[in-house]
Amino acid sequence: xxxxxxxxxxxxxxxxxxxxxxxxxxxxxxxxxxxxxxxxxxxxxxxxxxxxxxxxxxxxxxxxxxxxxxxxxxxxxxxxxxxxxxxxxxxxxxxxxxxxxxxxxxxxxxxxxxxxxxxxxxxxxxxxxxxxxxxxxxxxxxxxxxxxxxxxxxxxxxxxxxxxxxxxxxxxxxxxxxxxxxxxxxxxxxxxxxxxxxxxxxxxxxxxxxxxxxxxxxxxxxxxxxxxxxxxxxxxxxxxxxxxxxxxxxxxxxxxxxxxxxxxxxxxxxxxxxxxxxxxxxxxxxxxxxxxxxxxxxxxxxxxxxxxxxxxxxxxxxxxxxxxxxxxxxxxxxxxxxxxxxxxxxxxxxxxxxxxxxxxxxxxxxxxxxxxxxxxxxxxxxxxxxxxxxxxxxxxxxxxxxxxxxxxxxx
Ligand code: G6Q
Numbered sequence: 375x376x377x378x379x380x381x382x383x384x385x386x387x388x389x390x391x392x393x394x395x396x397x398x399x400x401x402x403x404x405x406x407x408x409x410x411x412x413x414x415x416x417x418x419x420x421x422x423x424x425x426x427x428x429x430x431x432x433x434x435x436x437x438x439x440x441x442x443x444x445x446x447x448x449x450x451x452x453x454x455x456x457x458x459x460x461x462x463x464x465x466x467x468x469x470x471x472x473x474x475x476x477x478x479x480x481x482x483x484x485x486x487x488x489x490x491x492x493x494x495x496x497x498x499x500x501x502x503x504x505x506x507x508x509x510x511x512x513x514x515x516x517x518x519x520x521x522x523x524x525x526x527x528x529x530x531x532x533x534x535x536x537x538x539x540x541x542x543x544x545x546x547x548x549x550x551x552x553x554x555x556x557x558x559x560x561x562x563x564x565x566x567x568x569x570x571x572x573x574x575x576x577x578x579x580x581x582x583x584x585x586x587x588x589x590x591x592x593x594x595x596x597x598x599x600x601x602x603x604x605x606x607x608x609x610x611x612x613x614x615x616x617x618x619x620x621x622x623x624x625x626x627x628x629x630x631x632x633x634x635x636x637x638x639x640x641x642x643x644x645x646x647x648x649x650x651x652x653x654x655x656x657x658x659x660x661x662x663x664x665x666x667x668x669x670x671x672x673x674x675x676x677x678x679x680x681x682x683x684x685x686x687x688x689x690x691x692x693x694x695x696x697x698x699x700x701x702x703x704x705x706x707x708x709x710x711x712x713x714x715x716x717x718x719x720x721x722x723x724x725x726x727x728x729x730x731x732x733x734x735x736x737x738x739x740x741x742x743x744x745x746x747x748x749x750x751x752x753x754x755x756x757x758x759x760x761x762x763x764x765x766x767x768x769x770x771x772x773x774x775x776x777x778x779x780x781x782x783x784x785x
Contacts, residue, residue, distance in 0.1 A: 396555035437490035440549020494529030577735025595743035627652030
């Protein structure tokens with residue numbers, strides 16, 4: 375870790391909340407006491423606001439990138455804990471087929487839209503918010519009574535008069551680290567109710583504490599980051615396959631892809647962030663596992679699994695339960711990678727007892743810390759995204775006709 379970077383982080387956290395923590399500071403922030411008070415105030419505000427959403431059955435979150443990937447991953451993961459009659463959908467893309475499909479599938483009168491944009495300027499999100507307003511008006515409904523905003527203070531979206539409710543994301547929390555801020559928490563509280571959300575935040579907070587452990591052997595995310603550096607820089611493995619043996623974690627690889635690749639896909643003296651990809655097992659075994667066993671490029675495989683079922687339902691066929699079959703397959707794959715032909719292909723297994731709001735919070739925070747630790751070790755800034763910002767600017771210039779493009783006529 376470079377001295378200058380360490381200094382920056384310490385200075386920032388002395389005066390303000392820690393870099394990528396949010397509502398989970400509710401339980402106390404060892405680095406920034408003020409953070410707990412800020413989190414408590416926003417959670418109290420949400421608690422008071424939630425009854426206003428009782429009349430809705432569907433929540434559609436409009437947002438993209440960090441304003442959708444983490445929230446969607448946790449929302450899908452925790453569906454078994456959803457309150458009866460509540461569901462959450464995500465509208466992200468500016469592709470009109472995304473919006474059209476969502477609007478077609480909901481009862482507008484019983485739908486609340488949560489528009490999430492830290493900057494308040496993202497093209498996809500702005501467009502889809504305007505479309506939702508238009509759809510509500512066309513249905514004879516009042517947009518101001520059915521749209522909630524989550525944004526940074528002072529952004530163009532920071533105008534509570536236009537919304538049923540308005541919540542804030544702190545300006546120093548990057549989108550991909552924002553799932554435990556109001557960006558992820560409003561929709562999750564609608565789906566689960568507030569108490570399970572507090573458990574989810576508690577799980578994340580426990581991992582935050584573990585990440586401060588100075589004994590490296592006890593510091594799980596630090597160990598994971600060192601292993602990642604070993605794979606990337608010493609064994610020259612260019613990709614990481616994240617394979618949850620849990621259908622509920624189906625969107626976790628997509629979230630981790632952004633978290634890791636946008637944070638650490640940066641130039642440095644040595645190779646940095648690997649390509650992150652993955653799909654749930656056992657499905658993935660019937661898809662790309664052949665390459666993992668014998669092909670190239672090499673991938674470091676990270677398995678994630680739980681010992682118990684979440685829904686509590688299972689079937690015993692031919693003497694074993696589906697849970698046993700699932701886990702047997704996971705261990706078989708790890709063994710085959712290690713011993714097979716050619717073998718000597720490493721993997722890690724992250725094994726939890728049961729997927730609960732608390733364990734999902736811990737899992738989310740585990741990866742946030744792992745990514746941040748790797749950024750420190752590589753000497754890069756894991757909290758900016760100049761490449762993404764350049765793309766946003768250029769798309770806007772093209773739409774304004776400021777970029778000389780001869781191939782396309784967008785008018
Ligand atoms: C995340 C990135 C990016 C961002 C989206 C949405 O870390 O910066 O994915 O989250 O571009 O940005 P807004 O929340 O500002 O709309």
